[in-house]
Amino acid sequence: MEQTKKLLEIISEEITQYEDYVSEKLQMLFLELDEKVSELAQGEKDWVEQQIKNLIESNFLYKRIYLNSVLMQMFGKVEYLEEIAGLALTNSKIRPATKYFLSNKLFACLILNEKLGTENARYLLWKLSQQSCNEYENYLELELNPIPKEERNPNLILVITDHFVHVSHAPTKTALDRCAMIKKKLHKECLLIHTTEGVTREGEIPFLIRAIPGYTLETCFNDEHSKKEYQEWNGVKIPFVQSERNMPNPIDVKVLIDTIKQLKPLFIIDIGTASMVANLSSKLVPVLGLNLCFSELAFTTETYQALGRKLNDKDLALLRKLDIPKSHVIESTFTFSFVPQKQNLTREQIGFGENEFIIAVVGFRLDIEVTSEFIVMLESVLNENIKIAFIGVFKEYEKFEERHPILKTNAYNVGYQEDILSVIEHCNLFVNPIRKGGGSSCVEAMSKGLPVVTTKHGDVAANVGEMFCVNDYNEMREQINKYYQDSEFYNEMSGKALERASILQDTDHAFYQIMNEMCQREGMTLD
Numbered sequence: 001m002e003q004t005k006k007l008l009e010i011i012s013e014e015i016t017q018y019e020d021y022v023s024e025k026l027q028m029l030f031l032e033l034d035e036k037v038s039e040l041a042q043g044e045k046d047w048v049e050q051q052i053k054n055l056i057e058s059n060f061l062y063k064r065i066y067l068n069s070v071l072m073q074m075f076g077k078v079e080y081l082e083e084i085a086g087l088a089l090t091n092s093k094i095r096p097a098t099k100y101f102l103s104n105k106l107f108a109c110l111i112l113n114e115k116l117g118t119e120n121a122r123y124l125l126w127k128l129s130q131q132s133c134n135e136y137e138n139y140l141e142l143e144l145n146p147i148p149k150e151e152r153n154p155n156l157i158l159v160i161t162d163h164f165v166h167v168s169h170a171p172t173k174t175a176l177d178r179c180a181m182i183k184k185k186l187h188k189e190c191l192l193i194h195t196t197e198g199v200t201r202e203g204e205i206p207f208l209i210r211a212i213p214g215y216t217l218e219t220c221f222n223d224e225h226s227k228k229e230y231q232e233w234n235g236v237k238i239p240f241v242q243s244e245r246n247m248p249n250p251i252d253v254k255v256l257i258d259t260i261k262q263l264k265p266l267f268i269i270d271i272g273t274a275s276m277v278a279n280l281s282s283k284l285v286p287v288l289g290l291n292l293c294f295s296e297l298a299f300t301t302e303t304y305q306a307l308g309r310k311l312n313d314k315d316l317a318l319l320r321k322l323d324i325p326k327s328h329v330i331e332s333t334f335t336f337s338f339v340p341q342k343q344n345l346t347r348e349q350i351g352f353g354e355n356e357f358i359i360a361v362v363g364f365r366l367d368i369e370v371t372s373e374f375i376v377m378l379e380s381v382l383n384e385n386i387k388i389a390f391i392g393v394f395k396e397y398e399k400f401e402e403r404h405p406i407l408k409t410n411a412y413n414v415g416y417q418e419d420i421l422s423v424i425e426h427c428n429l430f431v432n433p434i435r436k437g438g439g440s441s442c443v444e445a446m447s448k449g450l451p452v453v454t455t456k457h458g459d460v461a462a463n464v465g466e467m468f469c470v471n472d473y474n475e476m477r478e479q480i481n482k483y484y485q486d487s488e489f490y491n492e493m494s495g496k497a498l499e500r501a502s503i504l505q506d507t508d509h510a511f512y513q514i515m516n517e518m519c520q521r522e523g524m525t526l527d
Contacts, residue, residue: 001044004036008051020060022206030070030208037074049075061091062205069208072109078116081106085124089131096139097203099132100248100276104200105207107274107299111436112210112368119314122299126322129299133279140250142257144283149524152264152285156189157182160278161271164194164225164242168339168418170440171292175271176233177337177507183236185508186526191263192231194242195256195277196221202249210368221245248276260284267518273298273305288518293436294334295462304521306514308334309462327521332514334462335507336443341421351412352426357386357484360427360450362420362441366394374433375404377473381480382410389414389427424448429483431476432460439463446501451493453479463504467496
């Protein structure tokens with residue numbers, strides 16, 4: 001605490017050196033403070049929170065945004081997200097590109113912290129997305145008039161993605177799968193455009209947020225892709241274009257919009273729903289957004305979006321509040337494909353005991369998603385025969401293990417596995433912490449016959465259905481014990497997992513249904 005107080009004194013001095021400017025030194029000091037705050041007692045955290053709130057000066061807009069991002073990051077309270085969104089919505093001083101930048105950052109915060117996703121926060125983020133698109137259109141002086149369907153090319157569909165990394169990356173596979181289906185099954189031409197907007201620095205301002213593993217400018221922009229005119233996937237050659245890394249800059253956005261006007265596609269598929277290019281293009285032709293967090297409504301101005309579950313009362317209330325028709329949403333099943341398994345390992349090669357019951361916990365953000373609450377629940381079921389396997393990115397595992405010493409003899413930190421199927425087939429159960437993600441990995445697990453235990457929230461719950469869901473961590477504990485003790489029940493649910501995985505891998509059928517529904521709503525035919 002004494003070190004924290006001294007650090008706050010230095011921060012207080014540094015922040016007064018400039019008016020509405022956040023120096024690199026100040027940002028580094030707050031990163032250091034973020035690490036220290038996590039180790040403090042609750043009363044000490046409350047004191048630090050108040051000290052940072054005292055630093056906020058109402059007349060310094062960008063400092064206020066930055067300090068609220070600090071408070072949101074350190075203390076996880078939705079009031080700070082709402083303050084940032086409110087500032088962005090009500091200040092004409094903030095450029096459209098910066099509003100787009102903030103929209104992306106705040107959405108990432110919702111992924112990282114489930115508690116931030118309140119109804120009002122989601123409403124504000126949707127309004128911010130709408131406003132940034134409208135202001136971008138006016139700023140660029142775009143002429144976006146609808147292209148009549150009879151003038152559009154019935155044999156051309158564009159697919160836009162703002163993240164295209166590598167084939168082990170779920171959004172990349174999603175884009176390639178959909179393109180291949182369009183060419184092979186619909187026999188239509190398809191152009192895949194990587195707009196590189198996913199990790200934008202256009203309009204960037206200082207903002208404190210923990211990095212999402214795998215989502216940096218360096219990892220999300222591959223120079224080699226810029227040299228390619230095609231991507232090959234499942235025996236299909238897909239025409240491909242990649243934008244420069246400074247999207248959505250005005251010149252390149254205009255070029256892409258003009259290109260779409262010239263090509264006049266039948267419609268556009270946006271993988272992710274956040275692309276500024278795709279959102280603006282929805283005023284030219286119908287745009288169908290596929291939200292990668294498919295269990296949640298996306299904050300988008302696109303014509304339609306696919307939701308990987310049924311609309312509920314909260315969804316309908318939000319749509320009414322935003323004056324968005326129910327027909328904007330297409331209820332659907334989100335499907336997946338996997339990188340083919342390359343090897344057949346033994347349990348011994350992985351490090352698992354021959355007769356152990358292995359609980360798989362999989363993810364790219366395990367540092368954030370594996371909470372102490374989740375581990376305390378798992379600790380109560382561990383014994384000499386029941387072990388945990390953490391599969392994925394868990395950079396702070398050793399520190400976490402020090403706080404939970406039972407893991408030293410009852411857990412395996414397997415790390416990131418490019419050939420995940422060869423590892424997960426030696427596990428017995430897929431257990432999902434409370435989080436939004438995990439949708440792809442749970443299907444990989446079910447394809448190997450692993451039953452799933454998850455709460456009724458997020459992408460995993462949307463994938464597996466009620467039969468694999470529990471209400472809370474107490475019920476999760478009971479269910480894990482039942483799978484371990486009741487072999488008949490385990491075998492029954494293993495069979496159901498295989499059946500469900502088969503449905504969730506049938507992209508040809510599910511994606512056709514989504515596109516066909518959109519075309520019917522537009523008065524068009526898909527075939």
